[in-house]
Amino acid sequence: MEKGQTVLIHAGASGVGQAAIQVAKMGGASKVIVTAGSDEKCKICRDLGADVAVNYRKEDFAPICMDETGGKGINLIIDMVGRDYWLRNTQIAAVEGKIVVVAAMSGSKIETFDMRQLMNKRLWLLTTTLRTRSKEYQEKLRDKFVSDCMKHFEDGTMRITIDAVYTWTQVSEAHKRMEANISAGKIICTVDGNG
Numbered sequence: 025m026e027k028g029q030t031v032l033i034h035a036g037a038s039g040v041g042q043a044a045i046q047v048a049k050m051g052g053a054s055k056v057i058v059t060a061g062s063d064e065k066c067k068i069c070r071d072l073g074a075d076v077a078v079n080y081r082k083e084d085f086a087p088i089c090m091d092e093t094g095g096k097g098i099n100l101i102i103d104m105v106g107r108d109y110w111l112r113n114t115q116i117a118a119v120e121g122k123i124v125v126v127a128a129m130s131g132s133k134i135e136t137f138d139m140r141q142l143m144n145k146r147l148w149l150l151t152t153t154l155r156t157r158s159k160e161y162q163e164k165l166r167d168k169f170v171s172d173c174m175k176h177f178e179d180g181t182m183r184i185t186i187d188a189v190y191t192w193t194q195v196s197e198a199h200k201r202m203e204a205n206i207s208a209g210k211i212i213c214t215v216d217g218n219g
Contacts, residue, residue, distance in 0.1 A: 027052030185209030
């Protein structure tokens with residue numbers, strides 16, 4: 025992202041989404057728009073710096089994004105949803121915009137897609153996952169995050185939302201909460217010295 029660009033973050037109330045909101049604002053985004061699944065989650069996103077929060081259960085994010093950008097489209101889209109948002113993402117992306125796919129919660133297979141939608145706008149498609157990265161890469165990324173961002177957590181300009189805390193014996197309950205998509209922020213499982 026370059027300073028002054030617009031950003032759309034799907035799953036804005038997730039842990040990754042919340043971090044992305046704050047990093048985008050600190051990086052000089054002109055407008056940060058997010059999608060989230062409840063009014064409460066939208067409020068959390070706005071409290072973290074999102075300029076516009078769309079409850080996707082009530083509104084379609086695509087026309088709102090086009091309206092918020094004066095019809096120019098979004099410069100950077102961070103997508104954790106995948107298939108269900110793919111066509112709308114390519115439609116609302118700005119010319120030479122970037123779409124970064126971080127996860128595919130709705131699925132990864134897109135049956136009817138014309139690559140010209142990417143080509144005509146000269147869109148950049150980037151995909152990423154940490155699961156397939158080497159330990160060395162993950163350590164380097166962690167160290168960069170610590171050096172660039174830790175001071176902002178210490179001075180309060182960035183923050184982490186903790187949704188719920190479970191013991192390690194309650195892992196199945198933690199997963200049920202996450203799978204029900206009612207969490208907002210991080211779910212933590214603690215491990216005590218007894219197990």
